Amino acid sequence: MLKIIDLHASVEDKAILKGINLEINAGEVHAIMGPNGSGKSTLASVIAGKEDYEVTQGDILFEEESINELAPEERAHKGVFLSFQYPTEIPGVSVTNFMKTAINETRKARGLGDMPANEMLKMIREKSEMLEIDRKFLSRSLNEGFSGGEKKRNEIFQLAMLEPKLAILDETDSGLDIDALRIVASGVNKLRSDENAVIIITHYQRLLDHIVPDFVHVMFEGRIVKSGGKELAHELEEKGYDWIKDEVNA
C-alpha cells in the first residue's frame, strides 16, 4: 500500500529525514518509535503532504503511484489520513459542518455525488456513539476549547467518518487518560481490516498494548535504525533508547 524509498526531506534547508525506507501492506499495523527530534512527526507530515517540508530525494508510493507531487487534499482523496499530534483549532466551523464538507469534497473527487443528509446523520450518530462523543460536542467549533483528550477523540471520530486506507496516528496517545486511551484504541481496532493499514507514532508502549502492531520501527536522527516485531516495543519500554543510540554510533 505504502512504499517509502530513500526519502530525504528538509525544512528551511535543514535536513530532517535522511533516507527513510519503509514498506507497509494492507492489513498491517506499524509502530514508529524513537526519541524526541528523531523525525517521526516530520515523516507523518511529509506523507500527508505538508508543504513546509521539501522532499529533496527519494519517493513515496501509495498504491504503486508516487504521491510526492500531490496536494494534501489529493492524498486525502486517495485515502491517506493523518491524526494530528496537535489538532488545529478552527473557530466558527462546527465539527459537523467540517465533516460534511470533508466527506462531500472527497466524494466529489471520487466522482460521487453528495452523501444524502439522512445517511450522513446516521453515520455521524454511529461513529460518535462508538467513540462516546456527546452530541452537543458536534455542534461546537472544531477543536476550539477542546481538552487534550477531546481533541484526540475528535481526530479518531474523523478517521472513522472518512474511512481511509492508510491512517497515520501521530502521538494520539499523548494527553489521553486511561479511559480515553481505551475508547480511542477500541475505535481504531474496530476500523481495522484487511484492506487498510495503520501507522502509529508513539513514544510509549501503552497505546501498543491496545493496538497491537505487526512491526515496530525505531527512528533516530532521520533514519529507521532498527525494525522488529511487537517485542521490540517492550524492549524499548524497558531499556529506553540509549542502547539504540549506542548501536548506531558504534
Next chain:
Amino acid sequence: MAFENLVDVDSPVHDVRSEAIKEFETQGFPSRRDEAWKYTSLNSILKHDYSVFPKSENHIDYNDIKKYFIHDIDTYKIVFIDGKYSSHLSETTHDGVDICLMSSALSKPKYRPVIENYFNKVATKDGLTSLNTAFSQEGAYIHIPKNKSVAKPIQIVHFSTGNEAALMLQPRNLIVVDENSHVQIIERHQSLTENPVLTNTVTEIFADKRAIVDYYKIQNDNENASLIDSTFINQKQESCATVHTFSFGGKLTRNNLSFYQHGERIDSTLKGTTIIGNKQHVDHNTLVHHIEPNCESHQDYKGIFDDNATGVFNGKVLVDRLAQKTNAFQANNNILIGDKASINTKPQLEIFADDVKCSHGCTIGQLDESAMFYMRSRGIPEKEAKALLMYAFSNNVLSSVKIPEIKQRITNIIAKKLGVNIGFDL
C-alpha cells in the same frame, strides 16, 4: 442657481435646501486633505460626466430583478428605478404606519409636522450630505407611530438601468420610529449594467424611547458602481438600534455611520462584514457619540481583502463628560489575502468621563496556514478550505442577523463571491 428651478420652492424644506446648496458650494467634494478622507479618494469616480436628473422613466420587469430582493418572505417594498419611484414594483402602506415616499411626504401637508421635526435634523452639514439635502428628490419615508411592531420587514431597493451613460443618484430616506415601536429594514442599491453609477445616499433615523430598529445594508453592486452612504441615527432612552453592513460589491463604497445617544440605557450596535477583491475599495467611517450615562455601544467589523483591494476602518467613539457608566466596545479584524491588498484601520477614542468601560482592538493578519493544512489533509481543497476559514472569520457578524432569509442570502453571496459551492453553518 439653475437647479433651483428643478426643486419644489413651496416645499417646507425649501429653506433647508437653499442652506444646503450654500454649504455644498463652500465645501465641495471632500479631498484627501480632509482627515476623514485621507485613505479614500473620490477622484476616480468624480471624473465621469454624471447626469443628475434622469429625464426618462424606465421600466423593468419584476422577474428580471427578483433575485435582488429578499423574495422568500413577505415584505413591504419601496423601489426606485434611476431615482424615480416604481409603483408596480413597490408595496407601500398607510395602514396604521406610513411606509411610502419621500416626495409625497415633502409635498403633502399631513406629513408637514413630521418633516418639520425630523428632516435634516440629525444629518451633518458636510459637503456630500449637503449635496444630497440640496438635490435629493426621492427616497423612502417611514413613520411608525408608537406601540407598533411592523409585521413585515421593509425593503428599500434602488435600481439603475444604465440608460444614462453615467448616473448620479441622491436618495434620501427618513425613518421615524416612535415610542415602543419596532421596525426591520433592508436597503440595497443595484445597477443593472456596467455603466458607472455614483449614489450619494443619506438616511436619517430617529428611534424614540424603547424603539427597536434593525437595519441591514446589503452592498453587492457591480464593480462600476460606487456608493457613498451617510446614515445618521438619533436614539432616545432605552432604544435599541442595530445596523449590519455587508459589503461585497461596488467599486468604491464609503459608509458614514453615526449614532447619537440622547437618553439613558441606549444600545447601539454596528456590525460589518467586508469581503472584496480586484481593485475594490470599502471605507467604514463610524461614530458613536455617548452623550448620557448608562449606555452601550458594540462595534464589530470584519474585513477580508484579496487582490489589490483596499479597506479603511475609522471608528470613533466619543464619550461626553456626563456619559458615566458607558460601556463601549469596538473591534476591527482583518485578513489580507492579496499581496497588494491593504487596510488602514484607526480606532479613535475620545473619552471625557472617568467611570466608563471602553475597549477596542484591531488586528490585521493572514489566513492561518496550520488550519489550512489541517482542512486540506481531510480532503477539503484549498479554495474551499480558504472559503470556510473566511466564512468562519466573518461569522460573528452574521450570527446577530435576526431574519433567517437574510442570513441565507448573505451566505449565498459569500459562497458565490468566494467561488465555492459548499454549505456553511447557519
